[in-house]
Amino acid sequence: MNDAVDALKRANAEYLWHPMAHPKAMRETRPDIIARGEGCWVWDVDGHKMLDGVAGLWSSNLGHSCKPVRDAIVAQLDELPFFNTFAGTSHPRAIELSAALVALMRPDGVAAVMFGNGGSDAVEGALKIARQYHKLRGDKDRTKFIALRQGYHGVHFGGASVNGNPRFRRAYEPLLPGCLHIDSPWLYRNPYTNDEAELGRIVAGQLEREIVFQGPDTVAAFIAEPIQGAGGVIVPPATFWPLVREVCDRHGVLLIADEVVTGFGRGGAMFGTRLWGVKADLWCLAKGISSGYIPLGATAIGTKVADVFDRDATGGGQVMHGYTYSAHPVAAAAALATLKILEGDDIPGHVARVGPAFQQRLRGLVGRVPFVGDVRGRGLMSCVEMVADPATKAPLPRTSDLPARVARAAYRRGLMVRVSGGNMILSPPLVITPDELGFLCGTLEAALDEVAAS
Ligand SMILES: Cc1ncc(COP(=O)(O)O)c(C=O)c1O
The missing domain is CATH 3.90.1150.10 (Aspartate Aminotransferase, domain 1)
Incomplete structure (x- = not known):
């Protein structure tokens, strides 16, 4: 190892705190x-x-x-490196990307998108929009979220509250009240059955019982990954998501698909929900949306949810959420180039x-x-x-x-x-x-x- 490399490694240990790592451990085992x-x-x-x-x-x-993504980023830096999209302003790449995403997800029932900087933002946006949707409909007590054990939904307080792994939660508790967890439909480790189809029915049944127990009029949404990624790539039985959709519909609960990992092709379909033949109400997107070239996240909003905001005459539908860098032009340019290749190839x-x-x-x-x-x-x-x-x-x-x-x-x-x-x-x-x-x-x-x- 030459001196410059050694200095870099020492500086890393000294100055950089890494996600999901103890700062001291990084000194002992260098990354x-x-x-x-x-x-x-x-x-x-x-x-x-x-x-x-x-x-x-x-x-x-x-x-x-990937040269087209790189070129799109460079061209955007020359054209307009940054402008915001808060109420009253926009820029061409934000508009083009939202149109492209809605066109791509039209078969899934998507009407609109809003942007953030990554997966945690996408989840936060979905959770907030879910609550606001119910408030707009007069269901003001529908504030609770139900999620799966072993689920991972990022690190913001909302996402951490629905995360299904205590390791992401303990140091930061108390988290959001009213976030509940049911078992993961995990064939390898479950106390119920070795039969896939039956397991899907059992866990979907748990969801229904939890909703009924809490009182359906208190539950805003169920959030889950179409395939649980960080929790250990837990592929649910094919029966699970269709039954979950039915349960949510029966009780007026929104279905949030966290597609941060499964979105844009990873499971062999453009979206994980398509693997299960199910349409969600809100989708969390990030990672593959820009192929990782520039941070970007998005919350896709289904027509059922968007219609309620469209019909709102009270002003309560104003989205008081979003970031300085929502739909950052360079990220949007990277995503547009990424989508073109994902679809074209x-x-x-x-x-x-x-x-x-x-x-x-x-x-x-x-x-x-x-x-x-x-x-x-x-x-x-x-x-x-x-x-x-x-x-x-x-x-x-x-x-x-x-x-x-x-x-x-x-x-x-x-x-x-x-x-x-x-x-x-x-x-x-x-x-x-x-x-x-x-x-x-x-x-x-x-x-x-x-x-x-x-
Ligand atoms: C399913 C899922 N949701 C949300 C997130 C959070 O994304 P980010 O790390 O970009 O905030 C991740 C990150 O791995 C994830 O896998």
Whole structure:
């Protein structure tokens, strides 16, 4: 390591607090510093080349050197680097992007969009619009939110309140009152059944019972990811979302689809809700919307919700929410270029074509590797769950260094993966080729075998 690189690593430990990390831990275990990217590949600051198995963080769907996105950003910087979109002002890219998104999501029932800077903003917008919708309709007590355990909805106080993992909540409690959680429809770990269809019915039944128990006139919305991402790529049974839609409709509860990960192709359809044949009322979008090139989030608003705002004559429909950088022109330009490629090159179709073989090969790790308990996923999102004992599904102790050892072995062999507890999450760029997916799987197998042998 040369002196400049060493200085960079020391400065990182000294000055930078990282999301989801203890500042002191970052001094003891220095992070990997990624310096360059091209296509599906990245290089660390020491010049070591790796396949990006995580797409930055579920984001770099078009890879790291997509020229049309880069060119759109540069052109926008020359034309208009920034202007706001608060009431009374707009700019061409904001308008073009909202029109493009509504056109793309028209089949889903989307009428309009509002923008923020990322996924947490998109969730915050959806939760607030859900409450405002009910207030406008005179249902002023409908303020509660129901969500799934293992769900991840970002880090703002609203999102943290509906997050289904106490690790994101404990340090910041008390959170928003009236946020309730039901079980995740998680086939590998549930106390009810091994039958997928039945599990979908059981958890949708829980949702209905919780709504009835709380009093339907107090519940604003149910929020969930079409496939739970950060919680461990939990793919729900096919019965689940259609039943959830029915339950929400029966009780006047809005359905919020957090598509921050599943939106724009990751599951093999343009949107995760399309995988389940369901239309939500509000959608949270981010990450893949701009392929990670510039931060951007959006809340898409379904016609049922938009109509109530349109009909409002009281003024109560004024949206007192939004950010300085809502629909930032450079981000909007990046998103417009991204959408054009996603649609023009049918990237979701590519994912649908390469995804099944990828998932099947990864599933071969169960049985082959003594500490792999489960492999699950869809399209180009997958989780390899490492356990203490596959026979009993006993989780790894929290102190286990096994996941970190696997990640290091993969890194050395040229594959960047991400581990969270016993879960190894794989979410490569969506433009990845079959050969590159072969490299990913082969490298991962070798890394797991190496650790198993040690
Ligand atoms: C489903 C989901 N919602 C919301 C978020 C929050 O997004 P951000 O980190 O951009 O705020 C994430 C981030 O991973 C996510 O996976």
